[in-house]
Amino acid sequence: MSSQSSPAQAARPGVKKKGFRERLELLMNAIFFLCGAVAVAFVLFISIYLIVSGLPAIREIGLIDFLFGERWASTAKDPAFGILPFILTSVYGTAGAIVVGVPVGFMTAMFLSKISGKKTAGVIRTAVDLLAGIPSVVYGLIGMTVLVPAVRVAFDLASGACLLAAIVVLAVMILPSIISVSETALNAVPKEYEEASLALGATEIETYFRVSAPAASSGIAAAVVLGIGRAIGEAMAIMMVAGNVANMPSLFASVRFLTTAIASEMSYSSGLQRQALFSIALVLFLFIMIINVALNVLLKKSRKEG
Amino acid sequence: MDTHETPVITAKGLELWYGSAQALRNVDIDIPERKVTALIGPSGCGKSTFLKTLDRMNDLVPGVTIKGSVRYRGQEIYSPEVDVTWLRKQIGMVFQKPNPFPMSIYDNIAYGPRTHGIRNKAKLDEIVEKSLRGAAIWDEVKDRLRKSALSLSGGQQQRVCIARALAVEPDVLLMDEATSALDPISTSKIEELIEDLKNSYTIVIVTHNMQQATRISDKCAFFLLGELIEYGDTDQMFSVPRDRRTEDYITGRFG
Structure with a gap:
């Protein structure tokens, strides 16, 4: 519907008119929701990214050697990743x-x-x-x-x-x-x-x-x-x-x-x-x-x- | 009037201001030993303020000025040499709203004695039982002393608060509308308790309830706009009040 109201609607004050203002409301609601969703999305993205990129090294080094290894020599000839x-x-x-x-x-x-x-x-x-x-x-x-x-x-x-x-x-x-x-x-x-x-x-x-x-x-x-x-x-x-x-x-x-x-x-x-x-x-x-x-x-x- | 009464607390020419607002005007009163003295009067008349001058709880209110004399067993309580913790140990207080600490029932009662240096477990057990019996709540809580005091009903909480006050073995017990937040059954239990307690303690209560004042008090003091209008035996005051304003108040013409 257009923002021009019909005579019947104009005669009944208080009745909702579907017009520009209502669509603006909907649009703003959507924008607020999206902003909120961004925060959730970032947390999810970071969690998944960290898990995906963090697991391979643990698999290669071994969980125990990684967490409990006392030596960290990442650039040595014989590298250690404890x-x-x-x-x-x-x-x-x-x-x-x-x-x-x-x-x-x-x-x-x-x-x-x-x-x-x-x-x-x-x-x-x-x-x-x-x-x-x-x-x-x-x-x-x-x-x-x-x-x-x-x-x-x-x-x-x-x-x-x-x-x-x-x-x-x-x-x-x-x-x-x-x-x-x-x-x-x-x-x-x-x-x-x-x-x-x-x-x-x-x-x-x-x-x-x-x-x-x-x-x-x-x-x-x-x-x-x-x-x-x-x-x-x-x-x-x-x-x-x-x-x-x-x-x-x-x-x-x-x-x-x-x-x-x-x-x-x-x-x-x-x-x-x-x-x-x-x-x-x-x-x-x-x-x-x-x-x-x-x-x-x-x-x-x-x-x-x- | 009984002439053999020994006053425990004597106020003379007591005046009190909150900032520039005067809340008590030239109050003279003798509070007799082992009796129940009721303070009555409309809201804002100064009765609670007067009660709080007796254990110096008004010290906590910023901007309070006090003039005149309040003596407890001959000791001027507003004298700089007085240790206010000693005074408050002698003169216990029960508040309008039950305010047990968020701790177990046992720890609530033991709080005062521990504060005053009692560490012995057996001695504390003994005090806790004696105080709870004294406040007529031992049978209701003896099996759950380690439970939170906040789990009790309002009436039980108030009796725990009375027991907590008794645990430091006070001489005087002040009660500031101690039943006004309670239901009628709890109220009557506490009134019965007050009847018992006056055999061992001097009790001063503030009440809004005229019937309560007639039921439990021996002496009654009527306050109006910070002045002590009339003070005497309760029976006499409620049958033949000397002052017109007292009569108007107790017959319900204002208040």
Whole structure:
């Protein structure tokens, strides 16, 4: 139908006219749907692509040799493709960042949510947001020029580029997500719980730790898992401070993560080496998927409690 | 009037402001030991505010100013030397909405004693049982002490909250409309409980329910616009109120 309405329709206000506006509605709905579908399509495409291109190398090297091999020598005459050093480095590095970052982030969230005045909280929150916005290459740069020399001097090492430096950088990088998710969880704790505790003669700090924090526990757990996700997926900053040698991890050794293993060799790789890098990406992808599922479960639980 | 009553709490010339709004005006009151004192009056009259001055829960409200004197067993409670956690241990509080912690029933009751340093398991078990018996809910929950307190009904939750307050062995129990969120059966259970508790505790309740005030209180205080209009024996106040405004309120002419 055309946009001109017939006299009969014009005489009945409120009755739908099939015209330009309705077709525009349909068109816009379709566009919105397509935009939504793009996100789904990309996830599917990436998953399938990673599986397809990651499996051949695993088949050729052997799953056990690939995952548990301690030697990575991709360009040697007699190449070895064991990624255990990368897996362990990623696990240790992430665990270290969590051990350092979570207490600091949790305390900050507690301070913002319960203790500080509005003005102080505003200043800190702005700083935390800025911290979240700093590009990771800048973290890497500052880590390289300030942290790495400091570690070298402090521990009297030949080089300060090591797992410890990477842990410190990661810990700072995951702070913003830990702070903001924990703070949201702590803010959602009903005031009645805290009042009940204070009325029993508990101090404010006792109340925050023994009532508020447990009541917000699944939200805080979600914050920790989000931090793990951030830390395990980070590449650029840690590549610049960790030394990037495929050693088995130790605190003062130069190490290579799952992410940095891919990033550092991709540009010149070929053949089985290239395929093995895709397999590393697949392993990393599985880690992230598991973490995301855990995160969603925890967030759902935390919303139910709040 | 019984002249042998010992006042546990004495307020003199008590004034309170929220920012610039005055919520209490020159309140003088003696709260007798081991009696139930009811605070009545229309919404916003200051009765809950007054209740909260007694355990200093008003400290939590930003912008509160308090003048005058409140003494608990002779101790000026707003004096800077007073440890507010000590005061709140002596003067327990039960809130309008049942607010058990999201923990097990056992941990709810043990929370107060643990806060005050009791770690011994046997001693805690004993306190938990005694407090739950004291709040007349032991038989209903004794087989599920490890279950979440949030799984109980509203009336049961409120009695768990009363038990939680009893567990720190307070001297005074404040109840801020403790039955207004409950059904009639739960309400009558709590009223019976209050009758029992007054043998061991001094009780101050805030209530909107005139019948409740007549049923369970010995003394009654009528507040209006932040002023204590009338204070006396409940029987007397409800039969021959001295003040016209009290009469108007209790006969339901306003409120």
